[in-house]
Amino acid sequence: PKMILLDEPTSALDPKTTCRLLDLVVSLNEKHGITFVVVTHDMDVIKRTCDRVAYLQNGKLDFFGPTHEFFVKIENNEVSDFGKPLELEKGLLSANKKILRVLFWGTRTHEPVLWKIAKENDVMINILYGKIEEFKNGPFGTLIIGVEGEKQDLFVEKLRESVFFLEEVC
Structure with missing residues (x-):
């Protein structure tokens, strides 16, 4: 058939x-x-x-x-039938720290994208959550990171250009 x-x-x-x-x-x-x-x-x-x-x-x-x-x-929790969004404790947040949700797709999942952009922009990153899953058509990675540093806005801009999806959680 x-x-x-x-x-x-x-x-x-x-x-x-x-x-x-x-x-x-x-x-x-x-x-x-x-x-x-x-x-x-x-x-x-x-x-x-x-x-x-x-x-x-x-x-x-x-x-x-x-x-x-x-x-x-x-x-993004738009499909409410399947699980709840990750809840971040308020204690993780500070006035000068961004919390980001970053999704990687395909070959970018296994590249040091985060490290390179953090190094170029002199920011500190803290991985709060992460996983890589194998889908039929390639790997799919999810990260929740904290970002601190004077150039964190530039870091976010450059990272957004280099990954499948990025959003500021807090």
Whole structure:
């Protein structure tokens, strides 16, 4: 077939069988060009198998696009069904410190972008949270950092040009 519909394909499977099934789906897609439409609530299934996401909310299409862009939307808490935004303790904040959420996509995930720009602008960074996940089409990294220094505005500007997504949290 050119297309296969999978409705909650991993909902009753053990972890080992889940991995084998998802590997099979990706393999069939890549080797034979079969399109899989996967209905799921499992974010790991989306990350491992999907090129694009169609998200329905209240019976209407709320999002359609690349998987990594969907997870930007989730991290922004616009998709309220999947988790809560990271809450930062007020004790982390000071008058001269910025808190940033930085998302990396693809090859930039494994490059020393943060270090280079911090060094060039003589700012101090503190990593408050970080993770890198493997999506079907490449790595996706999330960082929450604190930035201090006289040139922190220039640092933010340069970093924004070098990453997939950046927002000031505080």
